[in-house]
Amino acid sequence: MATTKIEFAVPMSCQSCVDKVSNVLNGMDGIKNFEVDFSQERVVVESSLPIHQLQAALETSGKRGSIKGVVRFTEVEEKCVIDGTIDGLKPGPHGFHIYSSGDLSQGCDSIGDHYNPYNRPHGGPNDNIQNRHLGDLGNILSDESGRAAFRIIDKHIKVHDVIGRSVAVTAQADDLGRGSNISSKMDGNSGERIGCGIIARSAGILENTKRICLCSGVTLWDEKGATS
Template structure:
């Protein structure tokens, strides 16, 4: 499985903090390397695990954690903000290599069971998920599947689906500005979209120095501490 580097901002004040953070990721299958910079509050993890899994381990130390960037030629994020109000989630994309796009997400509020995940043609949420167009399938593409059909995910009994997959077809540059869509699978009686969000470019590794909002002076720690914060800087 392809690994990628993820940079986290972790609230640390001393070498003891550094040691605690490193220990939280010691001997974890799927974690290849951890680099900690106390001066920058930066933790870079080389891993094949889902982002949320690493974030939870870092948060288990009792410190505030935010995601800063990903290694890859292009990175993007889709925040599910249209469709059913109780379905919320964040899906991240990284073009880890020219032939591999990593898709990493957490979605809550789903009906337990299988759901399709797809890229649709338009980044237009003016009518919610009804204005995102069809599944994206460029004319020059001739593969066996629809280009934008990414397969299915499974929501557990609590309504949460966590996933990380490697896609050998998708090229992230082709889908920036389009929409990520979650829909019910055919065996559940419908393929209608239930939640969607625009795919927007995000920061790559070491490309995001922001720790404070210039407009109101809010620090990243203030933002992360908010209930249900989706802050990824």
């Protein structure tokens, strides 16, 4: 059975936390490999199990083991409003970007680079479009509970151009291209991608009926008016 690497941000304050997480994952059927990184407070699991099952297992160790949330892209009056909430983060700023691909076959490792159709250096969301990636959305700020609530307004992004791509949040803050090293002009020294998701079209009322396959649990979509 195919396996996928999934990364979780897991608060860990001591070696005992590492041991608890490791004890939960050790010997679980469906887990090929895992890494518990205390310094980065993250757990990377290579597994054939669904995310919700891994999340439930991690939570039995007493740790909240998932990054999850909802992000909306809405075009209004020649602008795009990006708003949402993301839970499970370490308190503080985290980089937030649109990536070129919606391929989650290897988790956040396979979503490509920042969405950059104009081949520009990395920058911040308020920079001139000549001095930023189109996917550069700056930072979101997580509070002490691990929640980041945000609202970003961008005058360059078009929803139809980003459907099928992905968004991701990173472990560290984005320096907005102001750093002195090469990485600053590539990703803002924002570190690893710790949570990501595909940007999908949201259906209107009575459009794209959603069904769950009883045999597999897979979500099925019926495109209104589609023909085979």
